[in-house]
Amino acid sequence: MAVSGASGYAGGEVLRLLTTHPDVEIGAVTAHSSAGERLGAHQPHLRSLADRVIEPTTTATLAGHDVVVLALPHGASAAVAAELGDDTLVLDCGADHRLTDADAWTAFYGTPHAGTWPYGMPELVLDHGERRQRDLLAHVRRVAVPGCNVTAVTLGIQPGIAAGVVEATDLVAVLAVGYSGAGKAAKTHLLASEGLGAAVPYAVGGTHRHIPEIEQNLRAVGAAEVSVSFTPTLVPMARGILATTTARLAPGADAAAVRSAWEDTYAGEPFVQVLPEGQWPTTAATVGANTALVQVAVDERAGRVVTVTALDNLVKGTAGAAVQSMNLALGLPETTGLPVEGVAP
Amino acid sequence: MAVSGASGYAGGEVLRLLTTHPDVEIGAVTAHSSAGERLGAHQPHLRSLADRVIEPTTTATLAGHDVVVLALPHGASAAVAAELGDDTLVLDCGADHRLTDADAWTAFYGTPHAGTWPYGMPELVLDHGERRQRDLLAHVRRVAVPGCNVTAVTLGIQPGIAAGVVEATDLVAVLAVGYSGAGKAAKTHLLASEGLGAAVPYAVGGTHRHIPEIEQNLRAVGAAEVSVSFTPTLVPMARGILATTTARLAPGADAAAVRSAWEDTYAGEPFVQVLPEGQWPTTAATVGANTALVQVAVDERAGRVVTVTALDNLVKGTAGAAVQSMNLALGLPETTGLPVEGVAP
C-alpha cells in the first residue's frame, strides 16, 4: 500500500502502525516538498523505514497499490482520488469527504463540496443502536477518516444520545489538545517557546470546522436536533485529546440509566473502554494506542451529565482509525495490527 | 508583616510580591515542618530572603505584626486567627472563611463552619453594578482570599450576569489548570513523570469545593438562581488557569450587548483586561502578574456565550489578590507593588 503526506504527522503515524501490521506491505511513501529525501530525515523515529526515499505525490507514484492513504491538506484529496481506480481502497485522513451536507461544507470550508465517502468511525452508533458504522464499511473502497476532535466528542457523548438519557441540544464540549493536532507546518504561535507553559484556546465561538461533523454524527446516532458549543484549547503536550463534554440530563433519566448507557454501548468494543466508576481518563494512558478511554458522571446539582474522553489524536484520532477502517474494508479482523496498550508514563 | 506557610507555593508567592512592595517590611516567615531551616532551601527563587530562618507557625511568632498572611491547609486558619488581635489585618489564603452559607461549607468540606470574612475579590460586581467588592474592603481587618479557579470563572462570566445578557443557570465551566494549584505536598499523581505529556480531569461531576463559592459570587452579582457544571483538568504547566465558561445567551441579547457588557465592566479595572475582539488570552501572558485576561464571543449556532479567562493561579488567583486586598484594607493605592506585566515566553 502507499502513504502520501509521509513527512507529516498523520502520514508518519500511519506508517508507524503499518510497520507492525502483519497483512500489509508498505509500497510508495510520498510527499510534496520533501520528495527525493530520506524518510529518516523527516521521521527519525521510523527506523525500519529510515532509508526509504520519499517520492513525489502523483498519480503515477500512488497508482498500482491496492490501498492508498491520503494525508494531505484539506482540499487536495478529491483530485488525487479521482485518478485512482474504483477498486483501489482510498482512505482520506483529510476532511474533504466527511460531510454529507454540501452546504455545511461550504459554510465552514469555503470551497465546493467534493462528495461524501463512507465514514471511518466503526464505533459510531446508528439509529439508536440498530447498527454501528462498522457494518457499512465492509468492502468499501473509499473511506473518509474522522477528525480527531470529532472522534473524542462523539465517542464521549453518543451513548447518552443513543439511549435517550441526555439531550442533544445545548451540548458543551471543551477540549485540551496536544500540538501535533495542529500539524507540522512552521507557524509562530505553534513554536515550543510559545506553547511551553501555556494554555490557549483557538477557533472559539462556533467557528471550528469540526462542528458540523459532530452534529452530523449525533444525528446519525439518533438525535432529532443537535447543538454544540465547541472550544478546543492547546495545552503543552505533543499528543493527546482530553474532551470534556456535558449535556443536560434528559427528563426521567438518572445516574443508573446513564451508567448503563455508557457501559452497554462500549461493552463489546475493542478500542473504546468505559473506565471503572470513579476512575477518570488521562491522555497519557492512550499515547501510541488505538484506545479511547471514557468516563461519565451525573452532576445532580447542575443537572448535567459530564463525560470525559481521552485518546491519542494521531492514533484513534487519525491513523488508527484509518487502519481500523482499512481492516474492515479488506475483510481482515478489525483489530489487526492496532496496539491497545499506551506508552506511559 | 508576617507570612505563614512560607515554604509552600501560596506563601512563597506572597513573599515574592512583598519583596518589591514599597510599603511593607517582611517580618516573620513561618511554616510547620520546615521550621528552623533556611528559606532559601525551600524557595531558592527568593534570593533576597534566602538566609531568613523559617520560624514555627505559632501565635507567638505571628503576633506583633500589623499584617499576617495565612497560607495554611484548609481548616487551620480559624484557630490561628482567633489568637491574633482584632486590629491585626489577617488575610486567609485558605477556604475557611469564604462562604456565607454554613450548610454549603459543611456539605463540601465536612467540618463546622468557621465564620465568614470580607471577601478579597475587589473586582466582584455587586448588585448588578451598584458597587464592587472593593468598596467593602476599606479598613477591614479580616480578608478571605478567593479560590483561584473561582476567580477565573467569576471574572470571566460576571459581566454577562451583571448586565443580564446571559443566563446564570446552566453555566458550564471547564478549566485547564497548572500543577502549582495542587500544592507542594508530595503525591504520586502529581509527579512530573505522571503529569508531563498528560491532561487529566479531577473532581468531576459537581464535587469540587469551589462550586459553592462560584455560586455565591454570582448571586452577589445579581443572579437570582445559579447553577454551574464545573470541571477542572490538570495540564502540563507549572502555573496558570485557562477557564472556558459558557452561558446561554439571554433572550433578546445580542453580540453587541455582550461585547459592551464585558468591555464596560472592566474598562476601569487595573488588573482585568478584556482583549481586543478576536484576540484570545494565553496563560503565558499572565505568568507572575496580577493580571486576568478575558475574551468573549457569541456562538449563535449554539446559542451560547463563550468567555475565556487566563490568569496566574498563584498571583491573581491567590497571592496577588491577597496583596491587592491588603492595599485596600490599609488605605494604600490598590495597585501598589503588584506587577501587571507577565513573564513570557
Added chain:
Amino acid sequence: MAVSGASGYAGGEVLRLLTTHPDVEIGAVTAHSSAGERLGAHQPHLRSLADRVIEPTTTATLAGHDVVVLALPHGASAAVAAELGDDTLVLDCGADHRLTDADAWTAFYGTPHAGTWPYGMPELVLDHGERRQRDLLAHVRRVAVPGCNVTAVTLGIQPGIAAGVVEATDLVAVLAVGYSGAGKAAKTHLLASEGLGAAVPYAVGGTHRHIPEIEQNLRAVGAAEVSVSFTPTLVPMARGILATTTARLAPGADAAAVRSAWEDTYAGEPFVQVLPEGQWPTTAATVGANTALVQVAVDERAGRVVTVTALDNLVKGTAGAAVQSMNLALGLPETTGLPVEGVAP
C-alpha cells in the same frame, strides 16, 4: 512468567512489552503496597491487563514461573532470587548484581555485595571486539539488567574505546534525563510543579551510583584505565535520556577513523543505530522503542570527540534490555517482541 514491582515504572514497562511478545504468557503480576488492587488502577495504559489483580511479592507468588522479572528497590532482589530455583530465569532490573567489584559496590551503595550476575547488555563490546556480551547470555539463568544512564553512556562511547581512537581517561558525560528515571515514589522535588519549566542537576561531583558500572563496562571493552566525570540533569520530559559524552581524541586518530569505529561497531546491531553524518539524535524518536540512536563528531578545536546517545530510559534503558536478554537466555531470536519504531512526535 512473573513480573514483580508491577505497579512501578520499570515493572509496568516490562509488562507493556510482554503484552505483544509472542512467546510469553504473563503469569503473576506482583507488588508490595498495591497488592490486592486492580492493575488498571496503577497502570491505566495497560488495557489488556487492567483487570489483573496485583498479588503480593513473595516467594509463593513468584515460584513456579519459568521466568521472573524483579523490578524492586535496590537491595531487595538477592533475598527473593535466593528462593527461586536455579532453573528459573531471573532478570533483576535493580543494581544489586551488576558490579563485579564488591568494594566499589559497598563504596557507592553502603551495603554488602550480593554477588555478580551475567550482565544484560548484549551490545557491550568485549576485549576490543573479540566478542560481545550477547555471547555470554545464552542459557544463563540470572541476568543483571544494566542501569539506564550507564547504557546511554556506554553505547555512546564504547566504539571509540574499542577501536583505540579515543582515550578512556578523562571522559566527561552530561545527561538530560526524563522524570520516569527517578521512579514513582512521591517526593517533593519530583513534583510536576517543580519539574515543569526547570532543568536541575543531581548527584553531581562523582557521587552517582552509576559511575562504577560505567567504568566496569569500559574496562570490559578494553580500556586499561577509565575515569569519567558524570553529571545527570533532570529536564521536563517523562521519558528519555540524551547523553552527551566527550573523550580526548587519541594520538594519531582522525575524523575518518572515528567515523569508521562508530559505524563498524553498530553495523549489525538491531537496536543501536549510528545516524547519517550530521543528523543528531532526539530522544523523541526513541520513545517506546528498544532503540538507541547514536551520533559522533570530532571537535578539532577542542581535541575531543563528542558522541550523543538518545534512548528511552524505560525501554532500551531497562525493560527492553531485560526482554532482549531474556530472548537470548531462552534461545529465542534476540529481537522477538521488541519494537524498533519510536512513538513520535
Added chain:
Amino acid sequence: MAVSGASGYAGGEVLRLLTTHPDVEIGAVTAHSSAGERLGAHQPHLRSLADRVIEPTTTATLAGHDVVVLALPHGASAAVAAELGDDTLVLDCGADHRLTDADAWTAFYGTPHAGTWPYGMPELVLDHGERRQRDLLAHVRRVAVPGCNVTAVTLGIQPGIAAGVVEATDLVAVLAVGYSGAGKAAKTHLLASEGLGAAVPYAVGGTHRHIPEIEQNLRAVGAAEVSVSFTPTLVPMARGILATTTARLAPGADAAAVRSAWEDTYAGEPFVQVLPEGQWPTTAATVGANTALVQVAVDERAGRVVTVTALDNLVKGTAGAAVQSMNLALGLPETTGLPVEGVAP
C-alpha cells in the same frame, strides 16, 4: 529610550524590564515585519504597552533617543548604529560587536567584522581579578551585550581560572537550553510538537558561534590558553539555561581552594550567587530575574571540577545584561530596575 526588535523575544524582554525601571521612559518601539501593528498583538504579556503601535526600524524612528537597544538579527546592527550619534548609548543584543578577533568572527559568522564594542558583562573578572568588566563600562556609548550561553559558561568557570585552581584547556561545557533562546522565527524543528517530550543537541562538534566568545572571555580572565568542548541541547522549557562546565583540577589545588575561589569571586556581586554547599541550582529559580545561580564541586575520582550555572537566557543572558550595562553607562546604580527574585514554581 528606543527598543528595536520589539516584537521578538529579546526586544520584548528589554521592554518588560524597562516598564518598571524608574529612570527610563520608553520611546519608540520598532520592528520590521510587524511595523504598524499593536504591540499587544505580538507581546500580549506587556499589558502597559499593549496599545503602543510598532514603528518601523529606521534611523528616523530611533534617532533622538538617549538610549537605543538593538535586538536585531546578526549582521544588522552595524549599519543602524553608524547612523546614531556618538552620544547615543547603543546596546547591541546581537553578536556583531562582541569579538575582538576579526578572524574568529569571520571564521564563525562568514561576514566581515563590524568592529568591537565594550563588552556588557559587568561581572567578568579581568586579569586574574585586578578589575572587573564593570570598571570599563562607565560612560561608554556602545555596548555589546554578551551571548546567553556564553554568560552561563563564563560565570560558571571564571572563578577557577582567575584563581588558578582549574586548567583552562580541555574545558567541557554541556548546556540544557530553553526554546526562547532559539528566537521567534517559525521553523519546523522548533515547533512545540517537536520539542515537547524531547531533548536534542544542536551545533555539536565545535561549530557553535558562541565558542570564540567564551574563549575570549576566559583569556580576559587570565588564561594563557583556552580550549572548550561546547554542546548545547534543547530541552522542553520556554526559558532557562543550565550550564554544566567541567575543568581539570589544577595541580596542587584542592576542594577548599576551589570553594574559596568561587565564593570569593561572587561575594559582592548583586546578580551572581554561589549557593550554599550541596545545594544545586535549578533554572526555575531564575525565571524572570537577573540572577545567575552557581554551584561547584570537586570530583576527586575524575580529577575534575564540576560547576553548574542556572540563569534565564532572556534576562541575565540578554535583556537584564543590557539594562545592567545601561545603568553603568549612564551612571545609575547598577541594580536599578532589575529583579533578583525569580518567578517559581
